[in-house]
Each structure stands twice: as C-alpha cells, then as structure tokens.
Amino acid sequence: MPVIGMDRFSSQTAPHSDWFLAKGQIIGCRDRPLIMGVVNVTTDSFYDGGRYVDSKQAVSHALDLVKQGADILDLGAESTRPGASPVREQEELARLVPVVTELARRVTVPISVDTTKSRVAQCALDAGASIINDVSALRWDPEMASVIARSGAAVVLMHMQGTPQTMQHAPQYEDVVAEVAGFLDERMHAAVEAGISKTHIVLDPGIGFGKLLGHNLELLNRLSDFASLDRPVLIGVSRKSFIGRLVARPVEQREWGTAAAVALAVDRGARILRVHDVAMMADVVKVAAAIGSRKCSARQEHDA
Numbered sequence: 001m002p003v004i005g006m007d008r009f010s011s012q013t014a015p016h017s018d019w020f021l022a023k024g025q026i027i028g029c030r031d032r033p034l035i036m037g038v039v040n041v042t043t044d045s046f047y048d049g050g051r052y053v054d055s056k057q058a059v060s061h062a063l064d065l066v067k068q069g070a071d072i073l074d075l076g077a078e079s080t081r082p083g084a085s086p087v088r089e090q091e092e093l094a095r096l097v098p099v100v101t102e103l104a105r106r107v108t109v110p111i112s113v114d115t116t117k118s119r120v121a122q123c124a125l126d127a128g129a130s131i132i133n134d135v136s137a138l139r140w141d142p143e144m145a146s147v148i149a150r151s152g153a154a155v156v157l158m159h160m161q162g163t164p165q166t167m168q169h170a171p172q173y174e175d176v177v178a179e180v181a182g183f184l185d186e187r188m189h190a191a192v193e194a195g196i197s198k199t200h201i202v203l204d205p206g207i208g209f210g211k212l213l214g215h216n217l218e219l220l221n222r223l224s225d226f227a228s229l230d231r232p233v234l235i236g237v238s239r240k241s242f243i244g245r246l247v248a249r250p251v252e253q254r255e256w257g258t259a260a261a262v263a264l265a266v267d268r269g270a271r272i273l274r275v276h277d278v279a280m281m282a283d284v285v286k287v288a289a290a291i292g293s294r295k296c297s298a299r300q301e302h303d304a
Contacts, residue, residue: 017227020231021199022110024152032286033266033271033289035072036071036072036074037276038274039065039073041053041075055098062103066107068282072131074113076115077114078116096123111124111130118141118146118147122151134158146194149196156202159206160210176215181228203231205223233272255280
C-alpha cells in the first residue's frame with residue numbers, strides 16, 4: 001500500500017486531522033482531500049444496487065474507479081439505505097471476500113470495507129483490506145473493536161440516530177451539530193479504551209443517517225466545528241435524498257447537486273469524500289481545495 005497525499009508531509013508536524021494510520025501506513029490528506037470510491041456489492045443500495053453484486057463486475061468497477069482517481073476504495077455488501085433489510089453474515093462474506101481478495105492483488109490504494117460485523121471485518125482484513133467503515137461506530141458487535149485493534153487497521157466511526165430500518169422515522173435533535181460531535185467524541189474515546197489508537201480513527205457525521213433535510217444542511221454548514229475533535233472528517237453526500245429534496249431530481253440526476261455539496265464540504269474541512277462519481281468529484285475536490293489553499297495563503301500573507 002502506498003503512502004497517499006504525502007508531498008511535503010511529516011506526521012510529526014502535520015495536524016492530526018490531516019492524516020491517519022492503516023496497518024502501519026500513513027495516509028495523508030494535507031495537500032488535498034481524498035476521494036473514496038463507492039463499490040456496492042449489494043442488491044438493494046439506493047443508487048446502484050444490483051449493478052455490481054457479481055464479483056467480476058464489482059472488481060471491474062473498482063478498477064475503473066481507481067483509474068478515475070479514487071484514493072481509497074470502499075466496499076460494502078450490506079445496504080444501509082433507509083429501510084434496508086439486514087444481510088446474513090454468510091451472505092455478506094460470500095459477496096465481499098472474493099472482491100477484496102482480488103482487488104488486494106491488483107490495486108495499491110487502500111481498501112475499506114463497510115460492515116458492522118466483526119467476523120466480516122476480520123475476514124476482509126485477512127484478505128487485504130486496511131480500513132473498516134463501521135456505520136454503528138463499534139456499537140453493534142462487541143468484538144469489532146478488538147478485531148480492529150489487533151489488526152492495526154483504521155476505522156471510520158459514523159453517527160447514526162437509530163438503525164437503517166428506523167433512522168428516518170422522525171429523527172429529533174436540540175442542536176444537531178453539538179449532539180453529533182458529542183457522540184463522535186464519546187465513540188472515539190470508547191475506541192481508544194478498547195485498544196484502537198486515536199491515530200487510526202476517522203470520523204463521519206453520518207449525513208442522511210437519522211437526519212432530516214435541515215439537520216443535514218446544518219451539519220454541512222457547520223462542518224468546521226468538528227475540527228475540535230482533531231481527526232480527519234469523512235463526508236458522504238453522494239446522490240443522497242436531501243439533495244433530491246433540494247433539486248427535485250431522481251437519484252440518477254443528482255450529480256450536480258452532489259458536486260455543490262462536495263465543494264462546500266471541502267471548504268468546511270472535510271478530508272475524505274465518499275462518492276459514486278469519482279472522476280467528476282475528483283475534479284470538484286481539486287478545484288475546491290486549490291481555492292481553499294489560496295484563501296489560506298492570502299490570510300497568512302496578510303497576517304505576516
């Protein structure tokens with residue numbers, strides 16, 4: 001696995017929000033945010049469910065995403081869309097492990113696996129994955145934290161109110177940003193207590209997971225508030241229903257709305273963008289990051 005985005009980078013001096021560790025490798029996101037390409041090996045994901053459930057199709061799609069500019073691949077074999085039904089462990093393994101095994105042999109970018117099951121995580125890590133993307137933030141399987149700690153893998157801790165089956169049933173918050181940040185801080189401390197180094201943790205506010213339109217907009221608008229947690233922030237907005245609400249378009253026509261949300265997320269401090277449309281969003285991220293770096297340079301010149 002190569003070191004990513006490490007030009008002029010030192011983990012000794014860079015802010016902790018600019019890098020994380022995965023199986024001994026430093027993954028840096030200082031020069032620009034990273035693109036995480038989505039590969040759904042599922043039958044029922046909200047956008048591309050069924051397209052890549054065949055392992056050969058999934059591998060081919062993942063290789064194409066790498067060519068388009070994906071810095072990380074995120075593979076999932078169980079949909080977490082609103083209302084999605086759980087997938088049996090054996091079925092998740094059968095879908096996922098052959099794809100991870102083949103990709104680990106053919107790509108140099110890190111492989112992330114989207115699962116809440118410790119046995120699936122262990123098998124995926126054994127097959128070559130180095131990141132576990134856990135939408136339950138280690139809450140649903142008591143063995144998950146120890147699996148990750150022993151392996152030295154990175155973990156993405158995501159906020160969700162409820163479960164995929166219940167999360168959109170009238171979610172409520174007094175202050176969504178404060179509550180989500182508090183949850184992520186608590187889960188980060190729980191992970192550290194379970195033996196996972198803080199340097200291996202990435203945080204995800206969970207856009208669309210137990211949030212209404214206003215909640216999602218508030219989280220994105222105040223994303224810079226999460227900087228106080230001192231870890232890289234991952235944002236997944238790609239083609240989600242809140243964008244559909246705003247632009248009144250079906251999921252197949254939400255790429256431009258996604259681009260706007262991705263650009264704003266970069267401006268507010270997101271360091272990893274989880275997307276379906278890798279080539280397009282890679283351009284969006286590069287331009288947004290370049291503008292942001294000029295803004296920082298101008299501020300530094302003025303302060304000097």
